[in-house]
Amino acid sequence: EARTHTHTRTHLILDNMDARTQEMLSEAVSFMGMSLCQREAEPFIRCMESTKGDQTACTPQARQLSSCIEGKEEEILYNLGQLGAQADSRARQRLEECFQRGTSDCSDEAMEVMKAGARVIVD
Secondary structure (H helix, E strand, O other), X not given: OOOOOOOOHHHHHHOOXXXXXXXXXXXXXXXXXXXXXXXXXXXXXHHHHHOOOOHHHHHHXXXXXXXXXXXXXXXXXXXXXXXXXXXXXXXXXXXXXXXXXXXXXXXXXXXXXXXXXXXXXXX
């Protein structure tokens, strides 16, 4: 797995949900990250293929890919939210209503939109 143990925004979000949702969102973020970081993903994929999945042999490539994904985290989360907003109009509407109310914490509503985006990718 091409991930470091830093506490990025994505990891903090994932810490507060059930295992199935964590897995789904993690897969979606990884997929989007691999797409946005193709230049870094290709050497990692080639290494994994040539070593038959030996992650320790591919640590340098994994670190480069992980660094790229972390650097694009906001873009990944934004894209996931956009995808979710298109896929689930009720979740999008609840989030918009929360923003309109001026509520300081709309994280539950935002998470529903993100989960909808993740379902589009993973399911």
